[in-house]
Each structure stands twice: as structure tokens, then as C-alpha cells.
Amino acid sequence: MRKILLCLFSKESGIVPRTLKPSTPRTLEPVVYMNPKDRIILALDVPDYDAAVEIVHKFRDNIGIFKVGSELFTSAGPRIVKQIHLMGRKVFLDLKFHDIPNTAAAAAAAVARLGVFMFNVHALGGFEMMKEAAEAIRTISLKENLERPRLIGVTVLTSIDQTALQDELGIGLRMSAMVRHLAGLAQRAGLDGVVASPVDAENIRAHFGKDFLIVTPGIRPSWASAGDQKRILTPGEALRRGADFLVIGRAITAQPDPIGALERIEGEIRGL
Ligand code: C5P
Numbered sequence: 300m301r302k303i304l305l306c307l308f309s310k311e312s313g314i315v316p317r318t319l320k321p322s323t324p325r326t327l328e329p330v331v332y333m334n335p336k337d338r339i340i341l342a343l344d345v346p347d348y349d350a351a352v353e354i355v356h357k358f359r360d361n362i363g364i365f366k367v368g369s370e371l372f373t374s375a376g377p378r379i380v381k382q383i384h385l386m387g388r389k390v391f392l393d394l395k396f397h398d399i400p401n402t403a404a405a406a407a408a409a410v411a412r413l414g415v416f417m418f419n420v421h422a423l424g425g426f427e428m429m430k431e432a433a434e435a436i437r438t439i440s441l442k443e444n445l446e447r448p449r450l451i452g453v454t455v456l457t458s459i460d461q462t463a464l465q466d467e468l469g470i471g472l473r474m475s476a477m478v479r480h481l482a483g484l485a486q487r488a489g490l491d492g493v494v495a496s497p498v499d500a501e502n503i504r505a506h507f508g509k510d511f512l513i514v515t516p517g518i519r520p521s522w523a524s525a526g527d528q529k530r531i532l533t534p535g536e537a538l539r540r541g542a543d544f545l546v547i548g549r550a551i552t553a554q555p556d557p558i559g560a561l562e563r564i565e566g567e568i569r570g571l
Contacts, residue, residue, distance in 0.1 A: 335564075339561070366546055367379055403424060412445065422493070430489060491512050526549055
């Protein structure tokens with residue numbers, strides 16, 4: 300059970316400060332998260348701005364962090380991030396950068412200026428790419444007096460299984476060894492944590508310590524269908540194995556009663 304998480308800003312206010320007073324320390328303060336709602340990140344996998352705002356509006360009392368991914372960001376742009384912040388909620392910007400170090404670092408600096416809580420790069424982009432992206436957000440945050448977003452590395456997508464890893468990507472390692480390798484690379488490059496399948500959370504927690512963030516998509520309660528996800532676990536099991544945050548999309552949004560589905564999940568993880 301891990302309730303001590305790192306948080307960028309006051310949980311009471313729920314507001315994302317864009318800049319800090321000069322005297323405010325820029326270190327990421329530990330905050331005790333007591334509420335299951337603070338551990339669920341709702342994926343806004345919708346095509347446009349209006350659909351996303353409708354979901355944020357519907358869930359704003361129940362969810363603290365919303366995930367903006369490539370579909371929504373490509374159609375709606377930074378405007379949707381600003382709107383979620385105006386609605387008093389945090390953003391995990393899930394754009395999974397994977398490029399040459401110079402380009403990834405420049406993109407990371409642009410993300411820092413958006414004031415998001417967390418964003419990610421593919422660990423498969425390599426050590427230099429991750430290191431330069433991490434340095435870019437540290438530098439820009441200091442220089443422009445911004446809150447530094449958390450940067451996490453995607454290890455192996457939850458839709459890739461052992462067969463795809465080997466036959467499609469040509470990687471001969473076992474999945475657990477590959478995930479551990481990429482998580483280690485991310486930690487050495489100065490990232491705050493990783494995105495990984497909940498199946499791998501225990502392995503990562505055991506090797507990389509309690510302060511390394513583990514964000515797990517591939518969450519499926521026993522009553523929801525797997526869809527395209529392969530390495531999945533229930534919300535309770537993911538937290539028991541060491542996940543800090545659960546990214547959940549269709550298991551909530553595709554249900555006939557989405558708020559009811561969220562409440563069922565909250566019931567399952569309460570006390571963990
Ligand atoms: O609907 P579902 O719960 O499967 O949605 C999972 C979300 O998490 C999607 O937005 C997907 O892009 C994202 N994600 C993932 N695997 C990763 C990183 C992000 O499924 N490794």
C-alpha cells in the first residue's frame with residue numbers, strides 16, 4: 300500500500316498554479332493521498348474539444364486528473380489543456396514523444412509551458428532523448444519560474460504481448476526483463492517514473508524503489524471487456540502490486556452508467 304505520492308500543488312485548492320512566487324521551492328513536495336479519486340486518471344479518448352469538455356464537466360467532482368492523448372490534442376490543441384486547468388483539474392498529457400533528443404527536448408519544454416501535471420516520452424527513444432527531455436523541463440522551469448511537470452517513460456505498451464514483442468518488434472528479451480531494462484534506463488536518465496502494464500508494476504517497484512512513479516493503463520475491472528489491451532489487471536490488483544496512478548478509459552466511459560462504473564471502481568480500491 301503506497302499512499303505517499305508526489306504532488307505538484309495544493310490538493311485543497313485543486314488549482315494548477317502556472318507560476319510560483321520566487322520564494323516557493325521548486326522541489327516536488329510529498330503529499331498524502333487519502334482519496335481513491337486522486338489515484339484514477341480518466342482517459343479523454345474522444346475526438347474533439349466539445350466532447351472532452353462534456354466529460355470533464357460530468358466527472359469534475361469525481362476525478363482530479365484527466366488524460367489528454369494524441370487524438371484529442373491533435374484535434375483540439377493546447378486549448379483543451381487550458382480549459383481543463385480553468386475547470387480546476389490537472390492534466391496528464393499523453394503524447395508519448397519519441398524523436399531525436401533535440402526535438403524531444405524542445406517538445407518537452409513546450410509542454411512545461413502548458414503547466415501540465417505529467418507527460419511522457421517513449422523509453423525506446425533511448426537514454427539521450429530521455430535525459431535531454433528531463434533536463435529541458437528542469438531548465439525551463441527554473442528559468443521561467445514554472446512548476447516542473449512530472450516526466451515518465453513509456454516502457455512497453457499494454458497492447459503489446461510477449462509474442463508481439465518478439466515477432467513484430469524483433470526483441471528477444473522476456474517481457475519482464477525488457478520492461479525492467481527500460482525502467483532502469485528511464486530512472487538513470489532522470490525521469491520521475493514510468494508508464495507500464497499493471498502486470499509489471501511489482502517488478503518495477505521492487506527494483507526502482509518507492510519514489511519512482513508507476514502509472515498503469517491496461518486496467519480492467521472483472522466486469523469490463525479487455526478490448527485491444529492485453530496485459531491487464533483489475534484496479535485493486537494494480538494498486539496492490541505497487542501502481543501509483545491508474546489510467547482508465549473505456550472501463551468507465553464506455554459503460555452504460557459511467558459514474559456508476561467509477562463508483563464501483565472506487566469501492567474496489569478504497570483502503571488500498
Ligand atoms: O480504454 P482504456 O482504459 O484501455 O484506455 C487506456 C488509455 O491509456 C488509452 O488512452 C491509451 O492510449 C493509454 N495508454 C495505454 N498504454 C500505454 C500508455 C497509455 O493504454 N502504455
